Amino acid sequence: MHTPPAPSANDWSPEEFRSYCQQVSDWIAGYLAGLRSYPVLSPVQPGQIKSALPASPPASPEPFAQILVDFERVILPGITHWNHPRFFAYFSITGSGPGILGELLAAALNVNAMLWKTSPAATEMEEVVLDWLRQMLRLPEAFRGVINDTASVSSLCAMAAAREAAGLQVRDKGLSGRQGLPRLCMYTSEQAHSSIEKAAIVLGIGQQGLRKIPCDHHYRMDVEALAQAIRHDIAAGYRPLCVIATIGTTSTTSVDPVAAIAELCAAHGLWLHVDAAYAGVTAMLPEKRDLFTGWEQADSIVVNPHKWLFTPIDCSVLFCRRPDVLRQAFSLTPEYLRTAEQDQVVNLMDYGVSLGRRFRSLKLWMVMRSLGTSGIAAVLRQHMSYAHRLGDLIAAHPQIELVTPVWFSTVVFRFRPPAVPEETVNALNARLLETVNHTGAVMLSHTVLRGQYALRLAIGNLRTTWEDVELAWRTVQEQAEKLTTADLG
Amino acid sequence: MHTPPAPSANDWSPEEFRSYCQQVSDWIAGYLAGLRSYPVLSPVQPGQIKSALPASPPASPEPFAQILVDFERVILPGITHWNHPRFFAYFSITGSGPGILGELLAAALNVNAMLWKTSPAATEMEEVVLDWLRQMLRLPEAFRGVINDTASVSSLCAMAAAREAAGLQVRDKGLSGRQGLPRLCMYTSEQAHSSIEKAAIVLGIGQQGLRKIPCDHHYRMDVEALAQAIRHDIAAGYRPLCVIATIGTTSTTSVDPVAAIAELCAAHGLWLHVDAAYAGVTAMLPEKRDLFTGWEQADSIVVNPHKWLFTPIDCSVLFCRRPDVLRQAFSLTPEYLRTAEQDQVVNLMDYGVSLGRRFRSLKLWMVMRSLGTSGIAAVLRQHMSYAHRLGDLIAAHPQIELVTPVWFSTVVFRFRPPAVPEETVNALNARLLETVNHTGAVMLSHTVLRGQYALRLAIGNLRTTWEDVELAWRTVQEQAEKLTTADLG
Numbered sequence: 001m002h003t004p005p006a007p008s009a010n011d012w013s014p015e016e017f018r019s020y021c022q023q024v025s026d027w028i029a030g031y032l033a034g035l036r037s038y039p040v041l042s043p044v045q046p047g048q049i050k051s052a053l054p055a056s057p058p059a060s061p062e063p064f065a066q067i068l069v070d071f072e073r074v075i076l077p078g079i080t081h082w083n084h085p086r087f088f089a090y091f092s093i094t095g096s097g098p099g100i101l102g103e104l105l106a107a108a109l110n111v112n113a114m115l116w117k118t119s120p121a122a123t124e125m126e127e128v129v130l131d132w133l134r135q136m137l138r139l140p141e142a143f144r145g146v147i148n149d150t151a152s153v154s155s156l157c158a159m160a161a162a163r164e165a166a167g168l169q170v171r172d173k174g175l176s177g178r179q180g181l182p183r184l185c186m187y188t189s190e191q192a193h194s195s196i197e198k199a200a201i202v203l204g205i206g207q208q209g210l211r212k213i214p215c216d217h218h219y220r221m222d223v224e225a226l227a228q229a230i231r232h233d234i235a236a237g238y239r240p241l242c243v244i245a246t247i248g249t250t251s252t253t254s255v256d257p258v259a260a261i262a263e264l265c266a267a268h269g270l271w272l273h274v275d276a277a278y279a280g281v282t283a284m285l286p287e288k289r290d291l292f293t294g295w296e297q298a299d300s301i302v303v304n305p306h307k308w309l310f311t312p313i314d315c316s317v318l319f320c321r322r323p324d325v326l327r328q329a330f331s332l333t334p335e336y337l338r339t340a341e342q343d344q345v346v347n348l349m350d351y352g353v354s355l356g357r358r359f360r361s362l363k364l365w366m367v368m369r370s371l372g373t374s375g376i377a378a379v380l381r382q383h384m385s386y387a388h389r390l391g392d393l394i395a396a397h398p399q400i401e402l403v404t405p406v407w408f409s410t411v412v413f414r415f416r417p418p419a420v421p422e423e424t425v426n427a428l429n430a431r432l433l434e435t436v437n438h439t440g441a442v443m444l445s446h447t448v449l450r451g452q453y454a455l456r457l458a459i460g461n462l463r464t465t466w467e468d469v470e471l472a473w474r475t476v477q478e479q480a481e482k483l484t485t486a487d488l489g
Numbered sequence: 490m491h492t493p494p495a496p497s498a499n500d501w502s503p504e505e506f507r508s509y510c511q512q513v514s515d516w517i518a519g520y521l522a523g524l525r526s527y528p529v530l531s532p533v534q535p536g537q538i539k540s541a542l543p544a545s546p547p548a549s550p551e552p553f554a555q556i557l558v559d560f561e562r563v564i565l566p567g568i569t570h571w572n573h574p575r576f577f578a579y580f581s582i583t584g585s586g587p588g589i590l591g592e593l594l595a596a597a598l599n600v601n602a603m604l605w606k607t608s609p610a611a612t613e614m615e616e617v618v619l620d621w622l623r624q625m626l627r628l629p630e631a632f633r634g635v636i637n638d639t640a641s642v643s644s645l646c647a648m649a650a651a652r653e654a655a656g657l658q659v660r661d662k663g664l665s666g667r668q669g670l671p672r673l674c675m676y677t678s679e680q681a682h683s684s685i686e687k688a689a690i691v692l693g694i695g696q697q698g699l700r701k702i703p704c705d706h707h708y709r710m711d712v713e714a715l716a717q718a719i720r721h722d723i724a725a726g727y728r729p730l731c732v733i734a735t736i737g738t739t740s741t742t743s744v745d746p747v748a749a750i751a752e753l754c755a756a757h758g759l760w761l762h763v764d765a766a767y768a769g770v771t772a773m774l775p776e777k778r779d780l781f782t783g784w785e786q787a788d789s790i791v792v793n794p795h796k797w798l799f800t801p802i803d804c805s806v807l808f809c810r811r812p813d814v815l816r817q818a819f820s821l822t823p824e825y826l827r828t829a830e831q832d833q834v835v836n837l838m839d840y841g842v843s844l845g846r847r848f849r850s851l852k853l854w855m856v857m858r859s860l861g862t863s864g865i866a867a868v869l870r871q872h873m874s875y876a877h878r879l880g881d882l883i884a885a886h887p888q889i890e891l892v893t894p895v896w897f898s899t900v901v902f903r904f905r906p907p908a909v910p911e912e913t914v915n916a917l918n919a920r921l922l923e924t925v926n927h928t929g930a931v932m933l934s935h936t937v938l939r940g941q942y943a944l945r946l947a948i949g950n951l952r953t954t955w956e957d958v959e960l961a962w963r964t965v966q967e968q969a970e971k972l973t974t975a976d977l978g
Contacts, residue, residue, distance in 0.1 A: 025510035026507060057861075064590075079608050082599050089607075095597055101513050104514075120533050121564045151844075156842060173695045176665065203691065206662045365556075382499075
């Protein structure tokens, strides 16, 4: 039994901590080993978890054993298992062993890395590990990294820096009601992630100020259309600020022609931000380097270790070639945060929105050391080889077709039985996704491309094997077959 | 020895996980029990940690044992121990046992709570636990909570909602170059946290658009000055959007007169955001309720469980009485995030900047259950009683004076030996802080109030005892005595 807190022993004793932590550790070891026995997608109904939890907080302390029991009994059925080797939805991610223990240590230290002084190791570790990552991705030395929670925030910061770089005194004077300040605009492709549009809203650029440039047949930004849009906007009195290109878009993992975009940006003095949140890690592989041509000319790049670098969520890295501008956009030092050494050190609070900062670099350090760059490269190649192998199987299938090429580790496909009229194919595919996910064996997600509903299977979990991918493929075929028989046969 | 990853066993085996996790668990149990033996402030020099880490990432996998050794050897000396019972700087925080294990479980599940579907339990747990917190703080039912990483982001979101609530179509049209859109402005006190100014910069309001209203002698916003500023701005053609009041300012934990400010906001149709990141939890105590009068009329309120609710960083709660407006400011649903049940459930990605969301409510649930509301109240009262007791000792001291009343658990004071000329008192206090922190026994921080340098001692760690506070007080006196003797005697 847990003893209610006494005045001088509010927290657990070391023995209690050790015992409870061991219970949790055993549970996790079993969970990770047994993940394949769970349905990937939680089968609960809306409101089910809520109704199983007490409506009010407990007045008295409750024993930890009871909390763990409720975790398993009430919470676990409502979990969609992102750490499952057959979670293939959105982008597949991994809470790896070393990453999980990195989070455990960070929570125990509980430092706030806002200032160098408030934990020199957390700041210097972040600098060192992100420089490791920079070297691994073969980015020039000028790029400095900083960790944010998510790519949404990393891109917001990059776009704020772009706004600042224009020399319009936005930081000081704001944007509205200013004589002579034109409408501002930014450019991205119609396939860009929704976080880019959200950032444009937050920054006061507005949805109208974000131009969504059309794409070519492979969903890559059309550079000629971009050039025209910029020229048109300038002629119409707009002030273009930046272009956001994507290496690995969300729907299809397509890759914008970054080199050509960089050239345009240079010609017009625009900031270039590259969203490589998912695919950026593959820049370490010589055979993928051609997809990254020109990204070294970007002003900023986002790469998320919590996506395809086996690090638990959250950990998003913003690399910036002009950290001085990022600092200029965000730095504010009230008296209570001034320190004697502030001119000799980096205070990471100066490079983003949040003052408080968890010790996120610790888990990344533990993951990079545990796997080594060779281990990381091997896993990335493994995932991509699975994706290509699956792509080949789909290409050879009479009724299921690939919708886009396999660029990295995500496969986009569509059930297209010849007998079915085109107008019902979308509904059929939506039903297929639903039935596949309801088996619990795997989880996929979807997108719509030029009006066509398509399924996405993204490979990225450290524990995924070819057998897992094969099971997914078998499930898709079985469910497709059933649908055909039941609904169309 | 750790075996390099083989194609089908990229992550640790269950046995490895269990064994490594137990090593980490043992280390943490010892760390928490032995924290008082560490110097609170890290004594390392700038660059020291960096130079002890390899300049490049390892190519090959490294054994976990080696990583743990390096953690202790290289990282630990560079840690400023925020979890130390004698960390009294900034605002004292706690990584409590249940909070740490909550983080451990969240990292192992590694779910992303962006959509209800992507982990129903994470979304519904967040709704339930924040409603527990709402009840505990006696806020009206209309307030809905959402978790962000930090108060910086919570306040940014609140201020973005205020901008949206003005009906100026900022989301769609942006702010710049618009005919007829006046300059916008927001109001806060000169004692507000720097994150408010940073948010004004990000949102395109600009530093000039944020009016810093003067305070009374106790550092509380002067409501008459606020009323005048609003009238003056309206007359000058500005469009006021919102007021940000603070309950528990960073320097002195002063409390703005929220009821009077709420009245003004109602009269002018302004959004009222209350920053109660630190002190908000004390709204649960009847004896502190008078300091919160009027906050229930706010449109939004931020309270940080990672500050004074024993939950590891990060966990900041934004309560909003008009969640529809928050949603209107932020909601964007690209095709790949559409789900069948989206109209029946809450998708938390709709209420803030970040799409990706960790399962942060889990640790808060574990902390609230482990302590119970009675346990939480007891600890808060204990901390405040220590602060008042220390305040009394300082008030009785001939050479050290209280600079402000003790409102909650933070004590602000100043060494003021009668023999020392006023112009050297600031330097003397800066030196005092430095020497006190260099003992390693305790860590305090500072502020400057009306030109006077003052020391801050903030109590908030779950494991802090009166003996810890007493040791801090003894250290301050001893160092003050030495300074007087050495430099002035």
